[in-house]
Amino acid sequence: MTAPGIPSATVARLPSYLRALRDLVARGVATTSSVELAELSGVGPAQLRKDLSFLGSFGTRGVGYDVDSLAQYITEALGLVDEHRIAIVGIGNLGHALANYSGYEQRGFHVAALLDASPDVVGTRAAGLVVEHVDALEEVVAREKVSIVVLATPAAHAQSVADRVVAAGVREILNFAPRALQVPADVDVRGVDVGSELQILAFHSQARALAEAQDR
Numbered sequence: 001m002t003a004p005g006i007p008s009a010t011v012a013r014l015p016s017y018l019r020a021l022r023d024l025v026a027r028g029v030a031t032t033s034s035v036e037l038a039e040l041s042g043v044g045p046a047q048l049r050k051d052l053s054f055l056g057s058f059g060t061r062g063v064g065y066d067v068d069s070l071a072q073y074i075t076e077a078l079g080l081v082d083e084h085r086i087a088i089v090g091i092g093n094l095g096h097a098l099a100n101y102s103g104y105e106q107r108g109f110h111v112a113a114l115l116d117a118s119p120d121v122v123g124t125r126a127a128g129l130v131v132e133h134v135d136a137l138e139e140v141v142a143r144e145k146v147s148i149v150v151l152a153t154p155a156a157h158a159q160s161v162a163d164r165v166v167a168a169g170v171r172e173i174l175n176f177a178p179r180a181l182q183v184p185a186d187v188d189v190r191g192v193d194v195g196s197e198l199q200i201l202a203f204h205s206q207a208r209a210l211a212e213a214q215d216r
């Protein structure tokens with residue numbers, strides 16, 4: 001369970017609900033049903049109703065959910081009311097792509113700093129920021145009030161950078177480097193690994209092929 005008693009699997013689905021609700025807001029839709037919102041979010045309606053029940057009592061029978069207020073409620077539940085300031089460490093191919101992603105601001109995030117260790121990269125500009133030296137990590141975290149660090153360094157450097165990130169007081173790390181990080185219990189690490197996701201898809205592809213061969 002997470003801090004306010006919301007199961008972590010529910011928390012993991014809230015961003016999809018919020019994205020669907022914001023799409024509805026953008027289309028000028030004022031109310032939605034659990035069936036419509038579930039379909040837009042890629043879950044079943046029963047799952048959606050159960051997830052929302054952890055947040056409180058929403059929706060009016062026969063009318064549905066008020067899109068604006070449900071979006072606001074999920075925004076608050078996710079702690080997205082205050083802007084989260086991000087530093088990206090490792091401004092290579094992936095770091096550049098992450099820095100240039102244009103969807104942060106509308107989701108409550110702001111890329112405040114970029115850091116790298118290479119003299120070829122430090123001092124260059126990306127996404128409107130000058131890349132700073134990773135030696136200044138602690139100073140940059142304090143100056144920019146960074147609350148989340150995105151790690152996009154080679155795997156061999158990820159742990160030592162993570163240690164310094166934690167020592168600098170950051171408690172949330174999004175790790176793209178392909179290695180497990182050792183961090184204190186009060187630090188949250190989310191790992192993103194496109195390779196693992198592809199391997200899972202490959203497994204499903206193989207399972208489907210085997211099932212089809214058995215059916216023949």
Ligand SMILES: NC(=O)c1ccc[n+]([C@@H]2O[C@H](COP(=O)([O-])OP(=O)(O)OC[C@H]3O[C@@H](n4cnc5c(N)ncnc54)[C@H](O)[C@@H]3O)[C@@H](O)[C@H]2O)c1
Pocket residue numbers: 089090091092093094095115116117118121134152153154155157161175176177178192193194195
């Ligand atoms: N999670 C995923 O799905 C996924 C996808 C692609 C790449 N990756 C991983 O992301 C990382 C970056 O990949 P890339 O293709 O951008 O590599 P890259 O070599 O292009 O970039 C790495 C950058 O990190 C910098 N760096 C090295 N040591 C550093 C340190 N101690 N502190 C700060 N910066 C440092 C380098 O100077 C370089 O600019 C790798 O670990 C790679 O395996 C993960």
